[in-house]
Amino acid sequence: MTFFRLAASLALALLMTMPDPASAAPAAPRPFTAKDLVMLDRVSDPQLAPDGASLAFALRETDFEGNKGVNSIWRLSLRQAGAQPQRITAKGADSSSPRWSPDGRTLFFLSGRGGSSQVWRLDEGLGEARQVTSLPLDVNNFVVAPDGRSLALSLDVFDDCADLACTRKRLDEQAAAKRSGTVYDKLFIRHWDAWADGRRSQLYLVQLGKDGAAVGEPSALTRGIDGDVPSKPFGDDSEYCFSPDGRTIYFGVRIAGTSEPWSTNFDIYAVPVDGSAAPRNLTAGNPAWDAYPVASHDGRKLYYLAMKRPKFESDRFGIMELDLASGSRREVAPGWDRSAGSMRLSADGATLYALADDEGEHPLFAVDIASGRVARVAGGGNIAGYSVAGAEIVIARETLDAPADLYRLKSGAEPERLTRFNAERLQGVAFGQYEFFRFKGWNDETVQGYVVKPYGYKPGHKYPVAFLVHGGPQGSWLNDFHYRWNPQTYAGAGFAVVTIDFHGSTGYGQAFTDAISGHWGDRPLEDLQKGWAAALAKYPFLDADRACALGASYGGYMVNWMAGNWSAPWKCLVSHDGVFDNRMEYYSTEELWFDEWENQATQWEKPEAFERFNPVNHVKDWHVPMLVVHSALDFRIPLEQGIAAFTALQRRGVPSQLLVFPDENHWVRKPQNSLQWHQTVEAWIKKWTASPLN
Numbered sequence: 001m002t003f004f005r006l007a008a009s010l011a012l013a014l015l016m017t018m019p020d021p022a023s024a025a026p027a028a029p030r031p032f033t034a035k036d037l038v039m040l041d042r043v044s045d046p047q048l049a050p051d052g053a054s055l056a057f058a059l060r061e062t063d064f065e066g067n068k069g070v071n072s073i074w075r076l077s078l079r080q081a082g083a084q085p086q087r088i089t090a091k092g093a094d095s096s097s098p099r100w101s102p103d104g105r106t107l108f109f110l111s112g113r114g115g116s117s118q119v120w121r122l123d124e125g126l127g128e129a130r131q132v133t134s135l136p137l138d139v140n141n142f143v144v145a146p147d148g149r150s151l152a153l154s155l156d157v158f159d160d161c162a163d164l165a166c167t168r169k170r171l172d173e174q175a176a177a178k179r180s181g182t183v184y185d186k187l188f189i190r191h192w193d194a195w196a197d198g199r200r201s202q203l204y205l206v207q208l209g210k211d212g213a214a215v216g217e218p219s220a221l222t223r224g225i226d227g228d229v230p231s232k233p234f235g236d237d238s239e240y241c242f243s244p245d246g247r248t249i250y251f252g253v254r255i256a257g258t259s260e261p262w263s264t265n266f267d268i269y270a271v272p273v274d275g276s277a278a279p280r281n282l283t284a285g286n287p288a289w290d291a292y293p294v295a296s297h298d299g300r301k302l303y304y305l306a307m308k309r310p311k312f313e314s315d316r317f318g319i320m321e322l323d324l325a326s327g328s329r330r331e332v333a334p335g336w337d338r339s340a341g342s343m344r345l346s347a348d349g350a351t352l353y354a355l356a357d358d359e360g361e362h363p364l365f366a367v368d369i370a371s372g373r374v375a376r377v378a379g380g381g382n383i384a385g386y387s388v389a390g391a392e393i394v395i396a397r398e399t400l401d402a403p404a405d406l407y408r409l410k411s412g413a414e415p416e417r418l419t420r421f422n423a424e425r426l427q428g429v430a431f432g433q434y435e436f437f438r439f440k441g442w443n444d445e446t447v448q449g450y451v452v453k454p455y456g457y458k459p460g461h462k463y464p465v466a467f468l469v470h471g472g473p474q475g476s477w478l479n480d481f482h483y484r485w486n487p488q489t490y491a492g493a494g495f496a497v498v499t500i501d502f503h504g505s506t507g508y509g510q511a512f513t514d515a516i517s518g519h520w521g522d523r524p525l526e527d528l529q530k531g532w533a534a535a536l537a538k539y540p541f542l543d544a545d546r547a548c549a550l551g552a553s554y555g556g557y558m559v560n561w562m563a564g565n566w567s568a569p570w571k572c573l574v575s576h577d578g579v580f581d582n583r584m585e586y587y588s589t590e591e592l593w594f595d596e597w598e599n600q601a602t603q604w605e606k607p608e609a610f611e612r613f614n615p616v617n618h619v620k621d622w623h624v625p626m627l628v629v630h631s632a633l634d635f636r637i638p639l640e641q642g643i644a645a646f647t648a649l650q651r652r653g654v655p656s657q658l659l660v661f662p663d664e665n666h667w668v669r670k671p672q673n674s675l676q677w678h679q680t681v682e683a684w685i686k687k688w689t690a691s692p693l694n
Helices: 003-017 034-039 164-176 487-492 510-514 523-538 554-565 582-588 592-599 607-612 615-621 639-652 671-689
Strands: 042-048 054-063 068-077 095-100 106-111 118-123 141-144 150-158 199-208 214-220 240-242 248-254 266-272 290-295 301-306 318-323 329-331 341-345 351-355 364-368 374-378 382-389 392-399 402-408 434-440 446-452 463-469 496-501 542-552 572-576 626-631 656-661
Touching (some): 034 487, 042 095, 042 392, 054 095, 106 141, 150 240, 199 248, 248 290, 290 341, 487 496, 487 671, 496 542, 523 542, 523 554, 542 554, 554 615, 572 671, 582 607, 582 615, 626 639, 626 671, 639 656
Parallel strands (some): 626 656
Antiparallel strands (some): 095 106, 150 199, 240 248, 248 266, 290 301, 341 351, 364 374, 382 392, 434 446
C-alpha cells in the first residue's frame, strides 16, 4: 500500500468514527457580554440606487487594539438571486456616507484615506475609487446635485476669510503658536465636547469636471450667515437639499448673534446656487425650530419639520407644507400626536415617509400629504434608518435582542432580511427574554416599562435587579439594541432588568412629554416608584432585596435625586454624567435653552425653580453606596458635577467610587473605554447585590 493510499484509508476511518456535525449536540448557550457588545459590527445608513437595483450602506467594525471604530462602504445587489453584501472600499480606509448619483452609475462617499476627510467616488465598471475633492479643509458632509454635475458640501471656515486657503493658513499658525490662550466675547465658548475656535460650518458648491473630479475654487453659498450649516454638534446632510432643478439650495440654520446658547430659533433659507442673491428666510414668522427641508418633485412645494414653542428642544415636530409661489403653508397631519423625523418623499410625490417614537418603538410611518392620514409601514423594534427608491423600501431594524440588520419591505409579507453581519459572532449567545408592561403612574395615567429576564433564567428563582433610568429626560427606553446602555449586558451578567418610560418620555403624545418640565423630581419619581412596585407584583423572579438603580444624564440626575429622596429599595447606585447641583449646572452648561425651558426662567429670575428639585440640598440623606462616572470632555454636564457628587459621598463616609474618562464626552464610545465602563459598573452592582454569579 502506498503512502497516499494509507493516508486516505486512515482519513476515511477517522471520518467514520467522528460524529456527524449535523447530528452533534449543539454547543451550550452562553451569556451576552460587554466584550460582545463592543466587538459587534454596526450596520447603518442604507442608500438605495435610484432604480432600486442596488443597495449601498455603511458598516462600522471595531479595531479593538486601535481603540476605535473603522467604517467602510458595502454594496448588495437586489436583483441577483442569492447575492451577498460586498465591501467596496478598502478595509482600514475609514469611509462613510454613501450617496448615489442621480443616474445610479456613481457612488460618492466620504473617506479619510488621504489624511483628511474628502469626497471620493466609485464609478460603474471602474473598480478603483477616485478622489473627487482635494480641499485644504475637511469635508463634513455633502449632497449630490440633481444633475450629478456638482456637490453642495459643508466646511468649517473662519467667517472673515475670503477663501479656504486663508482658513487653512490660520489653523496652521494656531497649531504652531507657542501661546495657547483664547479670548472670547460671546457664548458658545464650548459646545458638547469641543472648544470654540471661531469657525462656522458653511455651505459651498463644488463643480465636477468631465473626469468626475472637482474643478475650480468652491463657491460660498452661505457667506454672511452667522450660524452653522448644518447645525453642531450632530447636524448632517438632512439639514439641506437641492431644488429639483438644481438652481436653489434650501438649508436650516440658527442665526447665532449673541443669543445662540439660549435660542432654538432655527429657520429655513433658500439660496440660488449661482450666488445671484443672498440667502432668503422662508420661515421668519416662526420663532421656534424649523428644519429638515424636503423639496417636492415638481419644485412647487417645500416640506419641512417645525416646532411651535421657542426654547423647547423636545417640542413636537409637525410636518409642514410651504407653497413656494404663494407663501401659504399648512400642517400636513395636525392630528398625529407624534414628533416626526427623517422624512423622505415617495416616487409619486403623494406620501411622506417619517420616523417617530411610538410607545417604546421607533417605527416607519407613511403620511398621506393630501389627507394627513398616517399609517405604520414598518415596526417591530427600532427603525434606525431607511431608504426609498421607486417601489423599493429598505430599512435598518434592531430590537432588544438583535443588533441592526437590513431588511427589504415586501407588500403583504414579512420583511426580507438582507444582511446577517453578526450571526457568526452571536452564534450560541442566549439573550434575555423581554416583555413590556403597563401600570398606572402619575395622575393615574398609563405608563409603560419593560423587564428583561437574566441569562440562565429558571422559573421559581429570584434574581438581582438592574433598575435603569433613561436620560433626556425627553427620551425613551426603546425596543432597540443600544451600544452604551444595553440591558442585555446586565442580563448576561445574571441580572434582571427593569426600565420605566416615566412622564417626560417620548412616543406617548406631546402632553406626556411636556409633563416633566418644571417637575424633574416629583412626577417622574412617582412613575419610577409605582413602576418598581408594579414590576415586583407582576414578576416574582425580581429580588426586591438585591436591586441597584443606574442612570446617565437625566438618569444620573435622577439617581442623585433618589439618593436623598428614595433610597430605601436600593443596595447601590450608579450615577453617570448626572447633575449634582442645579444652580452650578445652569452657569456651566452650554445649551442654556434647555435649563431655561425646564425651569421656565433663568436662574437669577427664579432661583426657587432651580432649588425645588436640587440633589445637592439632600446630601445629608445620602447613605447608599454609589459609583460616580464622569468624563472630562462632557461640556453638557461638566466634570465638576461628578467630582462634587463623589466629594459629597466621601465626606459623608458613604462607600463610593469615581470613574473618570479624560478623553470621552457625554458618551463613552472608544471600545476599550466602553469595556472598562461595563466591567467597572458590573463589578460595582455585583458587589452590593451579592449576585450568585460572583
